[in-house]
Amino acid sequence: MGELDKMGEWTFITKKNQHVPVLLKVKALKDKKGEIYGYLGIARDITQQKLLESQAKLASMGEMIGNIAHQWRQPLSVISTIASGVKVKSEFNQFDPEQIFPDMDTIIQQTQYLSKTIDDFRNFLRESKEKESINLSKVVETALSIVQSSMIDNNITVVVNLKNNGLLHAFPNQLVQAIINILNNAKDELEKKSDQKLIFIEAYAKDNHLFIEIKDNAFGISNEIISRIFEPYFTTKHQKQGTGIGLYMSNEIVTKHLKGEIKAQNCKFKFNNKMHKGAVITITLPLN
Ligand SMILES: Nc1ncnc2c1ncn2[C@@H]1O[C@H](COP(=O)(O)OP(=O)(O)OP(=O)(O)O)[C@@H](O)[C@H]1O
Numbered sequence: 001m002g003e004l005d006k007m008g009e010w011t012f013i014t015k016k017n018q019h020v021p022v023l024l025k026v027k028a029l030k031d032k033k034g035e036i037y038g039y040l041g042i043a044r045d046i047t048q049q050k051l052l053e054s055q056a057k058l059a060s061m062g063e064m065i066g067n068i069a070h071q072w073r074q075p076l077s078v079i080s081t082i083a084s085g086v087k088v089k090s091e092f093n094q095f096d097p098e099q100i101f102p103d104m105d106t107i108i109q110q111t112q113y114l115s116k117t118i119d120d121f122r123n124f125l126r127e128s129k130e131k132e133s134i135n136l137s138k139v140v141e142t143a144l145s146i147v148q149s150s151m152i153d154n155n156i157t158v159v160v161n162l163k164n165n166g167l168l169h170a171f172p173n174q175l176v177q178a179i180i181n182i183l184n185n186a187k188d189e190l191e192k193k194s195d196q197k198l199i200f201i202e203a204y205a206k207d208n209h210l211f212i213e214i215k216d217n218a219f220g221i222s223n224e225i226i227s228r229i230f231e232p233y234f235t236t237k238h239q240k241q242g243t244g245i246g247l248y249m250s251n252e253i254v255t256k257h258l259k260g261e262i263k264a265q266n267c268k269f270k271f272n273n274k275m276h277k278g279a280v281i282t283i284t285l286p287l288n
């Protein structure tokens with residue numbers, strides 16, 4: 001019956017030759033006998049949404065380049081130190097070929113690490129055309145590999161506890177992106193703190209749904225703003241630090257692409273015999 005009801009993204013060209021991206025829904029109109037006598041189309045202008053998507057993408061690419069630069073600094077300096085050492089030793093005729101093996105092993109190990117970081121980022125940037133079956137643990141692992149260096153830099157301990165490793169049918173990078181945005185927010189708040197900085201990533205299944213909770217101990221989100229944090233461009237950060245699209249994007253991905261829900265709450269919890277206060281973002285996804 002509904003086989004002619006179609007929905008898709010199109011570009012309308014106006015008389016002034018402006019290109020407008022639209023979401024077009026087409027419905028077949030049928031008479032009493034079920035014969036088609038016409039079509040009804042509704043086009044929604046999605047210029048704004050497209051703009052937000054490309055801004056979010058640019059922001060995360062910028063962030064990623066920063067992360068690559070960061071992850072590369074250390075191994076590059078190790079390699080360069082070894083090379084200078086070998087050069088100096090041979091200049092002073094102190095070069096011992098036997099000694100060089102462990103150094104060469106270190107270089108090989110470091111270059112393998114460099115190459116792995118490129119793969120991680122390239123896989124992440126690759127537009128997945130088709131949905132894939134992917135385990136939650138893989139999603140969390142990828143998200144962590146991308147933000148790891150800034151977590152270490154900020155002395156943040158990330159505790160992962162996945163009680164359910166849900167098998168998801170999704171565009172893998174989208175959920176990774178949604179989680180990265182949440183982790184980055186927790187990091188931004190934790191940066192302001194001096195004592196123990198914690199992030200917990202937990203997952204469990206209940207009533208045929210997968211619950212993913214990302215919790216921090218950065219004192220939480222003030223009640224005046226908590227209802228607005230998923231709005232596009234809502235931010236409490238300085239212009240250079242935030243544009244306010246992180247959570248908007250996470251919300252779009254979870255609700256529109258994964259047919260799930262996302263919510264933010266404040267919480268109190270005990271860890272290592274100490275009470276902590278923070279925010280918890282919960283993503284709920286349907287499991288089939
Ligand atoms: N874990 C958290 N703890 C406290 N406040 C938070 C937390 N996560 C988000 N917020 C608040 O929600 C606001 C909106 O978050 P969102 O990620 O959408 O934008 P942003 O982080 O400000 O900017 P962007 O993500 O675009 O760089 C933040 O500015 C911050 O005030």
Ligand SMILES: [Mg+2]
Binds near residue numbers: 245247
């Ligand atoms: Mg953010």
